[in-house]
Amino acid sequence: MIAWKIGGEQGEGIDSTGDVLATVANRMGYFVYGYKHFSSRIKGGHTTYKVRIANRRVEAAIEKTDILVALNQDTIDKHSHEVNGGLILADSAFKPVLPEHIRATLIPLPLTEIAKSHGSVVMRNMVSVGASAALLNLPAEPFLSYIESKFGRKGPEIVKANQDALMDGFNRVKDEYGQVSQLTLENPVPGDRLVITGNDAIALGAIAGGCRIMCGYPITPATDIMESLIKWFPLVGGTVVQMEDELGSMSACIGAGYAGARSMTATSGPGFSLMQEGLGLAMMAEIPVVVVDTQRSGPSTGMPTKQEQSDLLSMIIGGHGDGARVVLTPSTLEESFEDGHEAFNIADALQTPVIIATDLSLALWSQSIDRADLNGPAVQIDRGPILSGEDLQKLGEEVFLRYQITETGVSPRTLPGSLGGQYLATGVEHQVNGKVSEDPTNRVKMMEKRLQKLEGIHAMRQGVKWEGPEDADLVLLGIGATVGAMREAKDALAAEGHRVAISWLRTLSPFPVEHFQNAFKKAKKVLLVEQNATSQVGLLMRAAGVYDDNRISTTLKYDGVQFFPSEIIDAARPLLETYAEVTQ
Amino acid sequence: MATLQDFKTAEKSWWCPGCGDFGVLAAMQKALVAVGAEPSTTAIVAGIGCSGKLGNYINSYNIHVTHGRTLPAAMGMKLANRDLLVLAAGGDGDAYAIGMGHFMHALRRNVNVTYIVMDNHVYGLTKGQTSPTSESGFKTKTTPKGSIDRPVHPLMLAVSAGATFVAQGFSSWQPQLARLIQQGIEHPGFSLINVISPCVTYNKVNTYDWYKKSLTNLEEDPSYNPHSRTEALARLDATDELVCGLIYKEESVPYEDQVPGFREEPLVHQNWNVDSETWNQILANFD
Numbered sequence: 065m066i067a068w069k070i071g072g073e074q075g076e077g078i079d080s081t082g083d084v085l086a087t088v089a090n091r092m093g094y095f096v097y098g099y100k101h102f103s104s105r106i107k108g109g110h111t112t113y114k115v116r117i118a119n120r121r122v123e124a125a126i127e128k129t130d131i132l133v134a135l136n137q138d139t140i141d142k143h144s145h146e147v148n149g150g151l152i153l154a155d156s157a158f159k160p161v162l163p164e165h166i167r168a169t170l171i172p173l174p175l176t177e178i179a180k181s182h183g184s185v186v187m188r189n190m191v192s193v194g195a196s197a198a199l200l201n202l203p204a205e206p207f208l209s210y211i212e213s214k215f216g217r218k219g220p221e222i223v224k225a226n227q228d229a230l231m232d233g234f235n236r237v238k239d240e241y242g243q244v245s246q247l248t249l250e251n252p253v254p255g256d257r258l259v260i261t262g263n264d265a266i267a268l269g270a271i272a273g274g275c276r277i278m279c280g281y282p283i284t285p286a287t288d289i290m291e292s293l294i295k296w297f298p299l300v301g302g303t304v305v306q307m308e309d310e311l312g313s314m315s316a317c318i319g320a321g322y323a324g325a326r327s328m329t330a331t332s333g334p335g336f337s338l339m340q341e342g343l344g345l346a347m348m349a350e351i352p353v354v355v356v357d358t359q360r361s362g363p364s365t366g367m368p369t370k371q372e373q374s375d376l377l378s379m380i381i382g383g384h385g386d387g388a389r390v391v392l393t394p395s396t397l398e399e400s401f402e403d404g405h406e407a408f409n410i411a412d413a414l415q416t417p418v419i420i421a422t423d424l425s426l427a428l429w430s431q432s433i434d435r436a437d438l439n440g441p442a443v444q445i446d447r448g449p450i451l452s453g454e455d456l457q458k459l460g461e462e463v464f465l466r467y468q469i470t471e472t473g474v475s476p477r478t479l480p481g482s483l484g485g486q487y488l489a490t491g492v493e494h495q496v497n498g499k500v501s502e503d504p505t506n507r508v509k510m511m512e513k514r515l516q517k518l519e520g521i522h523a524m525r526q527g528v529k530w531e532g533p534e535d536a537d538l539v540l541l542g543i544g545a546t547v548g549a550m551r552e553a554k555d556a557l558a559a560e561g562h563r564v565a566i567s568w569l570r571t572l573s574p575f576p577v578e579h580f581q582n583a584f585k586k587a588k589k590v591l592l593v594e595q596n597a598t599s600q601v602g603l604l605m606r607a608a609g610v611y612d613d614n615r616i617s618t619t620l621k622y623d624g625v626q627f628f629p630s631e632i633i634d635a636a637r638p639l640l641e642t643y644a645e646v647t648q
Numbered sequence: 649m650a651t652l653q654d655f656k657t658a659e660k661s662w663w664c665p666g667c668g669d670f671g672v673l674a675a676m677q678k679a680l681v682a683v684g685a686e687p688s689t690t691a692i693v694a695g696i697g698c699s700g701k702l703g704n705y706i707n708s709y710n711i712h713v714t715h716g717r718t719l720p721a722a723m724g725m726k727l728a729n730r731d732l733l734v735l736a737a738g739g740d741g742d743a744y745a746i747g748m749g750h751f752m753h754a755l756r757r758n759v760n761v762t763y764i765v766m767d768n769h770v771y772g773l774t775k776g777q778t779s780p781t782s783e784s785g786f787k788t789k790t791t792p793k794g795s796i797d798r799p800v801h802p803l804m805l806a807v808s809a810g811a812t813f814v815a816q817g818f819s820s821w822q823p824q825l826a827r828l829i830q831q832g833i834e835h836p837g838f839s840l841i842n843v844i845s846p847c848v849t850y851n852k853v854n855t856y857d858w859y860k861k862s863l864t865n866l867e868e869d870p871s872y873n874p875h876s877r878t879e880a881l882a883r884l885d886a887t888d889e890l891v892c893g894l895i896y897k898e899e900s901v902p903y904e905d906q907v908p909g910f911r912e913e914p915l916v917h918q919n920w921n922v923d924s925e926t927w928n929q930i931l932a933n934f935d
Contacts, residue, residue: 272927277727438931
């Protein structure tokens with residue numbers, strides 16, 4: 065396993081350099097995990113892109129770096145401490161200086177100059193990739209064919225210039241620093257894998273699940289979903305509308321949902337706050353709609369480019385009044401894809417909003433995933449109980465009652481266009497026929513009907529996941545991107561002989577109380593790992609009746625940086641030791 | 649063919665006797681009959697306020713949304729099922745206060761929806777407060793010494809925001825109002841019909857009589873050219889927007905006809921399963 069990192073000014077081609085390395089390594093049969101440090105500005109400001117390359121699945125950030133590519137001194141000053149005994153490839157243009165206390169091998173190479181000699185400073189990314197490939201002891205050929213496949217459309221000159229730039233970087237390292245790198249990757253594991261982000265996975269899920277209308281307002285870190293769908297929708301006849309704000313986004317999705325289309329919006333905290341208004345309407349009028357909240361640091365503008373999981377309670381109980389909404393939490397790319405389509409079936413089945421609670425790190429960072437785990441054409445679309453024009457004809461003299469009381473609380477709906485199915489959907493309290501009413505008895509009946517619908521969710525999906533021994537000495541519990549770090553921590557502790565399991569929630573609301581209680585009944589010690597300051601999952605656990613302070617510890621992180629496995633290990637170790645002491 | 653009766657419901661009205669909204673409702677129903685609409689393929693979005701109760705009184709598919717959000721919801725419905733005839737209705741508060749942001753953008757987006765604003769220059773349902781269209785000096789519970797704010801001019805705003813169809817009617821002038829709504833429905837794009845709909849309870853200034861004296865009918869002026877943006881703005885400015893009739897209209901291709909890859913067949917009737925060929929084309933982005 066090797067960790068490679070590039071650093072420089074934002075807007076200097078850092079992203080494209082990392083993307084090329086990650087994509088080619090993935091093509092060669094390695095698993096990659098690529099993540100960035102960036103700021104809310106277009107150009108300038110320090111930025112880094114790190115790629116972990118391994119022959120097994122990687123889904124967490126770590127502190128250590130094996131190869132650091134520095135496009136400026138700032139990168140060396142800020143990150144050379146991560147490179148303990150490793151290599152620092154630096155552009156000789158800025159006369160790099162290694163701080164005295166740092167133990168690393170500095171490899172100065174005229175990256176900018178080489179790029180210019182091939183026609184443009186822009187190609188510094190290719191020179192850096194070539195030099196990096198040499199340091200990683202990877203062959204150059206897969207990189208050259210990648211350039212061919214990606215730049216082929218731009219003409220043979222462009223392809224050749226980029227390939228030459230790459231080879232120049234590659235050869236300079238081989239010729240001048242031939243033996244400097246002892247780094248070798250394990251043997252690759254051939255497979256048909258793609259490199260995608262969590263946002264990509266949700267967008268892919270949505271399109272496979274029949275979503276054809278996306279109304280949104282750009283916001284970091286959710287915008288990619290909108291941009292991907294804009295690219296793909298023309299292929300399937302859908303449309304993205306860039307709205308004037310999130311109030312409009314939500315309302316437009318509700319209009320589309322009422323008319324029978326599958327519509328979604330994607331946002332982050334600040335936008336989600338505005339959507340609370342519309343969520344209330346969708347709950348009250350029983351209109352299916354899907355909302356993605358890609359969480360970032362809050363409150364207010366907070367830290368737009370930083371990780372956090374602090375909108376959870378807002379998703380579950382935000383807004384006024386008692387309402388029936390479903391909140392799903394994906395923690396892997398596969399689950400992001402699954403929730404991306406499943407959310408629509410659930411929304412249609414329960415006729416209520418479904419929120420996908422993801423987070424910045426899961427949404428933005430790229431990972432390898434098996435193509436087979438993204439099987440769009442196999443996705444089943446179930447539009448829930450709908451009465452067609454024909455069904456309505458069969459009713460005869462019987463009047464269609466949109467909000468009829470049923471065993472499950474879900475009443476069959478009609479879609480505009482169906483003869484005889486006209487009804488009023490309103491945010492005002494209403495009777496079974498849709499007409500408004502303030503009658504106390506009716507109010508209670510309708511409130512209970514709406515809330516009752518949610519009970520159907522736990523039969524539709526597994527609310528809690530568990531990986532590792534059932535009778536583990538310690539269970540790590542979390543959601544979202546944290547789960548990837550938990551898994552790596554668990555594997556490291558297991559390698560030391562500890563019996564550790566991990567568990568994560570798949571449905572956050574309604575909380576899978578029974579399943580959760582059963583899963584945690586036997587747990588000896590639990591470490592709840594949350595990326596927020598107020599332990600919002602902890603509050604949900606307490607509400608679910610799981611609050612034994614002797615067994616359950618919590619580690620919280622709210623500095624905007626995603627959890628490193630080492631931090632979870634550090635928090636877990638004392639708990640394992642305590643347990644060992646107690647049992648001895 | 650549907651009749652006037654087909655668009656009526658048995659619901660008893662909540663509006664005050666003499667309210668202008670009765671006239672707006674009647675004209676809408678007449679226009680729907682005139683364009684050959686059917687209740688099952690008509691979808692109406694209403695906002696919050698007295699005007700928002702409209703959905704209770706028209707037999708069609710109706711959605712009564714949150715305050716100010718009629719236009720995004722109407723857009724969503726039209727894009728989901730472009731075979732539907734979509735109308736949006738709301739008051740001056742819904743349109744020009746809380747919904748102003750959506751108003752401006754719906755005009756320039758030009759989805760084929762007809763928007764009817766029931767404008768009475770006052771907040772009625774909350775029992776008499778100033779509205780964005782209230783005149784300066786207008787006394788209400790929230791402006792006891794008279795309104796300091798200057799009124800918005802929604803028609804001039806609409807024309808300059810990129811509207812392709814702008815008209816104003818008066819709830820008492822039924823044949824013209826029904827005709828304007830009909831023209832708005834037939835216009836291939838977003839159409840705005842601002843309707844003077846007096847509040848008999850809370851607006852003792854802008855009364856039926858006051859409007860009858862103040863309004864001029866553009867249809868009686870053969871020299872007026874509703875296809876000129878400059879002329880429309882000049883006339884609206886000169887009359888303080890106290891005109892009735894078609895104010896501005898231009899050639900229009902609605903939004904939904906311009907979306908790349910968007911199909912004639914309504915979205916709701918399409919097969920949503922993605923075929924393997926399309927899917928592989930999408931996944932090629934990640935290889």
